[in-house]
Amino acid sequence: MHNLHCASESDGFAGDYWSTLRHGPGLTRPGNYKDHLFMNYYAGFSTDPAGIGDPREALGTLWFHDHRMDYTEQNVYRGMIGSYLLFDDIDSGDENDPNPQALRLPSGVGTYDQVLMISDVQFDLSGNMVFNPMSENKGHLGNKITVNGSIQPFFRVQRRKYRFRIIDSSVARFYEFYLMNGTSSEDFQYIANDGNLLEAPLTMNRVRLAPGERSDIVIDFSKYPLGTRLVLVNRLAMKDGRGPEGLVAKGTEVLRFDVVANPVTPDNSRVPARLREQPPIDLSQVTRRRYWDFDKNNSMWAVNSQLFDVEKPAARIPKGSTEIWTLQGHGSWFHPIHIHMEEFRILSRNGKPPPPHEQGRKDVVALAPDERVEVLIKFRDFTGKYVMHCHNLSHEDHAMMVRFDVI
Structure with missing residues (x-):
């Protein structure tokens, strides 16, 4: 799911095919809920997450796709994708909503x-x-x-x-x-x-x-x-x-x-001058910087010269941390970099501020040839294993992916 803030077991980790952590009605009866996890909850469970979260960080347009290691490209290409829309009091999905918010x-x-x-x-x-x-x-x-x-x-x-x-x-x-x-x-x-x-x-x-x-x-x-x-x-x-x-x-x-x-009914929709307030960028919270290099390793795609290792995290990040990640491209290749688990904020592209449409929260950033992008990212609420990868899915399947664990 791009990029619904959710627990690791529902995030689409590339090496997970079923839950090894939780048992319940949907995981012990063959065929019930197809023995898989829903995007929001463990299959067969209906417990709401605690609290509603920060309304400044509410998401709207999401999509999901298969994420099996080595097979993502061909499965997405063949249509294993879907959209997923969320609404709240601000973006309520009702153009006639009387709520002043x-x-x-x-x-x-x-x-x-x-x-x-x-x-x-x-x-x-x-x-x-x-x-x-x-x-x-x-x-x-x-x-x-x-x-x-x-x-x-x-x-x-x-x-x-x-x-x-x-x-x-x-x-x-x-x-x-x-x-x-x-x-x-x-x-x-x-x-x-x-x-x-x-x-x-x-x-x-x-x-x-x-x-x-x-x-x-x-x-x-x-x-x-x-x-x-x-x-x-x-x-x-x-x-x-x-x-x-x-x-x-x-x-x-x-x-x-x-x-x-002409409209069948009056068009009461609008585009207000102000949409959703963004959380401030607070660099004083930064606890660590990390560098990620996206390049080739012989005929394979690599991150920091390493091929994807599903069993070995390249970083172990304490829950609650705030970090700045530097994403570095090389040669004549573009790499759309997708970071799972949390949305990030682009701080700079080659030392310059991002354009206005990229100044909000994001989960994919297009890395141009030889470009250096700095992003600010937080690791909140959940622990477990997550990935970052190139969203040119051939590059991902040929090992341009890295595992990080939130501990």
């Missing part, structure tokens, strides 16, 4: 609040999906881009506001999306990154995503007359798993929006 963002999952899981898939001339697990470990790219499993779908919209939760569920491809009205690039409101609402919306005309990243945007179709067709296009060129190469003029059509009707 409620943001009243466009609501109605599947109507005015839409999840767009975007994956590229390779098809052969017969229309069969192709994947070769024995190919080079650069990262698999497809020849077609799908949205929720469909190639170049269209979506009939009303002249009102819609919320779109865009998830890069590809195994290796980066995207840069533009909303095109003919030859004009249209603005929209950017409200969340990696499932975390920003403090304030940003007016933007592009969304760049690395594998595993998410962005929530709001498009106001009331600006467009009936009959307008807008197209979400990807303009980021990428020929192999090395990473993006730059923008192309026209791009590839991903999703078409057809403005076909």
